[in-house]
Amino acid sequence: MAEGPLKLCVMGGTLVDSTGVRRGDVCITGDVIVEVGADLEPPAGSTVLDASGCLVTPGLVDLHTHLRQPGAEEAETVETGSRAAALGGYTAVVAMPNTDPPVDNGAVVAEVLELSKNALVEVGVAGAITVGRAGERLSLMRELAALGVKLFTDDGNGVQDGGLMRRACEYAAGLGVTLAQHCEDERIAGYGVMNEGVWSSKLGLRGTPAAAEDTMVARDISLARLTGAKVHFMHLSCASSVELVRLAKAEGLSVTAEVTPHHMVLTDDLVRDYDPVFKVNPPLRGVDDVAAIRRGLRDGTIDAIATDHAPHSPESKQLPFDDAPPGMIGLQTALAVSYDTLLSNENHPSFSQLQEFFALFTSRPARIAGLSAQGGPLSKGSIANICVFDPDERWTVESDSQASRSRNTPFAGRSLKGRVRHCILRGEPTVVDAVALR
């Protein structure tokens, strides 16, 4: 008794993708979108998901997720991280390679892919640029690229040695892969634990200046110019970095950049109570930096919003501020925090505002990550990776009700407008009515 492929229809929503904004229904058979249009009649035997009042978009793509597996399963696993991602509207994440062991050889790539087989999102595996992320010699980039790795990064650390970074750029250009940089000159950063400024002086905490970030951005722009390599700048936090990327793009260099929701919303004064939940790397900066990040998002300098979802066990985040590890979780809150920040002041965001906003979460990161089945558009023949987002639902973030194994959200207690209602991965619902199905 063979059953036919699953039939699913998403009815009554407003579709937002790279082709435009319009009212419409989406019908799916198996893992493929088979029909898109207004007032469709769901075929017999279809499961119907209600999208009335909602925006229906391609599934979100996160360029920057720490799934922590292998090696730090007390903080997160592929299973729990991917569930948090699905609840946040994601159908794909790029897993960072700073695991234990790190992803610097084919065996670890294979292990993460195996762990991800039943995940609630597609997992793209990023590889390390250097062996052990130690910054001394290049990883087996060719072997990793042959296994499908498209993005290389030593995230957690920047590549300090400019000569080594130049060679990585030359290799990457030859292999057609992208280098993603955590921009931090460690000598300039010193042992800073927060932004260097008025607040670090007041609080007596060591600061990291913006110069620790922008000097590496400037160096890597020069290396992109020299080698033709594609360089992606991760989690930019300061005005000067955004301006450098703006100039590099005007010059036509193949550079891209991401920012996190926390850097577009939170500022360094939040550290005043020494609560380690506000410790993150790069650190929360000042109001001028937040304004510059928002300007960069509006004018296209910034290509993507990425979470830098960085789970840490409650035990480690309860250490004193100086000793606690940097990082915040963000998969379940990224879309709502960003929507609330960038669009909810607009009573009725225009079609072009909606399109630009969702491109930051869908088509642009999918292109940077090289994930061809992701990012849309919502058209006949596309793989059915879909997010259904209710822009009017209000909810309060509770750190205890996160799907992540960790609790380190800086948005606990915040009331947000906009919530993911459903999520569909390759034609299968992963989240229905804001509840994960597995």
Ligand SMILES: [Zn+2]
């Ligand atoms: Zn980083």
